[in-house]
Amino acid sequence: MKTVNDFNFSGKKALIRVDFNVPLDDQFQVTDATRIEAAKPTIVKILEDGGSCVLMSHLGRPKNKEAEFSLQHIIETASSILGINVKFVSDCIGETAENAVADLKPGEVLLLENLRYYEEETKGDRGFAEKLSKLGDIYVNDAFGTAHRAHASTAIIAKFFPNNKCFGLLMASEILNLKKVLEEPQKPLTAIIGGAKVSSKITVIENILDKVDHLIIGGGMAFTFIKAQGGSIGNSLVEEDKQELALEILALAKEKGVEVHLPVDAVVANSFSEFASTEESPIDNIAEGWMGLDVGSKTNENFAAVIHNSKTILWNGPVGVFEMEPFAKGTISLGNAIAEATKNGAFSLVGGGDSVAAVKQFNLGNKVSYVSTGGGAMLEMLEGKTLPGIAAILE
Numbered sequence: 001m002k003t004v005n006d007f008n009f010s011g012k013k014a015l016i017r018v019d020f021n022v023p024l025d026d027q028f029q030v031t032d033a034t035r036i037e038a039a040k041p042t043i044v045k046i047l048e049d050g051g052s053c054v055l056m057s058h059l060g061r062p063k064n065k066e067a068e069f070s071l072q073h074i075i076e077t078a079s080s081i082l083g084i085n086v087k088f089v090s091d092c093i094g095e096t097a098e099n100a101v102a103d104l105k106p107g108e109v110l111l112l113e114n115l116r117y118y119e120e121e122t123k124g125d126r127g128f129a130e131k132l133s134k135l136g137d138i139y140v141n142d143a144f145g146t147a148h149r150a151h152a153s154t155a156i157i158a159k160f161f162p163n164n165k166c167f168g169l170l171m172a173s174e175i176l177n178l179k180k181v182l183e184e185p186q187k188p189l190t191a192i193i194g195g196a197k198v199s200s201k202i203t204v205i206e207n208i209l210d211k212v213d214h215l216i217i218g219g220g221m222a223f224t225f226i227k228a229q230g231g232s233i234g235n236s237l238v239e240e241d242k243q244e245l246a247l248e249i250l251a252l253a254k255e256k257g258v259e260v261h262l263p264v265d266a267v268v269a270n271s272f273s274e275f276a277s278t279e280e281s282p283i284d285n286i287a288e289g290w291m292g293l294d295v296g297s298k299t300n301e302n303f304a305a306v307i308h309n310s311k312t313i314l315w316n317g318p319v320g321v322f323e324m325e326p327f328a329k330g331t332i333s334l335g336n337a338i339a340e341a342t343k344n345g346a347f348s349l350v351g352g353g354d355s356v357a358a359v360k361q362f363n364l365g366n367k368v369s370y371v372s373t374g375g376g377a378m379l380e381m382l383e384g385k386t387l388p389g390i391a392a393i394l395e
Helices: 034-049 071-082 094-102 119-123 126-133 152-160 169-182 202-208 222-228 240-255 297-308 329-343 353-361 375-382 388-394
Strands: 013-017 052-056 109-111 138-141 165-167 189-193 214-217 259-261 265-269 278-282 291-295 312-316 347-350
Touching: 013 034, 013 152, 034 052, 034 071, 034 169, 071 109, 119 126, 119 152, 126 152, 138 152, 138 388, 152 388, 165 169, 165 388, 169 312, 169 347, 169 375, 189 202, 189 297, 202 240, 202 375, 214 297, 222 240, 222 291, 240 259, 259 297, 265 297, 291 297, 291 329, 297 329, 312 329, 312 375, 329 347, 329 353, 347 353
Parallel strands: 013 052, 013 138, 052 109, 138 165, 189 214, 189 312, 214 259, 312 347
Antiparallel strands: 265 278, 265 291
């Protein structure tokens, strides 16, 4: 696996696919710069070699080159994080972009305009990829968040750099850390799968059953399992058409010797609101008119006990509606248990949008082993899929 550490960029222009698809507020200010910070080590390495960096990224899903999706909005934040004045060019292909690149000197950084201003990017157009390829000497993919997309800038462009392509440091560390879970985990390995729906995580669960010793299921999806087993779940979220599937998963887990841990109690509310009346209830006996919005205190104890005995932990998805304070205790308890296990020597990997948001919200980022930057990409790797952005560099 070649990374930027295998190249000397002295006098070279590195064309780097970064993932600067960051959230902006109404004033177009960056509200979370994690992804820009994550790309910094790769950029710094290239600049310290005496090279220059041409950065390409998408932002949002523009339809007609709307100004709100211009990457110009993030220049100030990127410059501040990188400690250098990042230059900007108002196009990503053609004469304007080529002239800006030609003027770039060693030690300088140039950000191209939004790749998705051209529909050819998402279509994986070869001609568009070829135009992009003229903007650098070495192609570096450091955008794990888009590695599962076969887009022009992530998968097709690598064909034009047969011997001059590599992974950035972020991409390499994402791959290595996921391998610690998927290929050589220390046992026991516990996977915590949360979130609202079984349907969105089914292939992940099926793929990891061959690898895990314990599977903790929480969040809204747990109610589909509870109801499938004959429990009363009141007005809790449920996928009626996935109950059979839930039973199949439980049977398959049993067959493979995987211990499945479902919640035994829940914090229930009489409406989906921060100001609802709440109480604890056995999870399989929730009254009509009430809905489970978090796991209960007994479940927190049970889950923590499993986590404390684990050597490798994968966390994907919260176990309650943690965005509302009354229903955050379960996710906080889970996060604290993972942090404690990590402190005692376990390897913990957190990934998927909502769990990453929870880790940030409750300041657990430096208490777990690794926080993945790519939700969809990480899920597809866990599903056992080959990601186009990774395959393109390895070919």
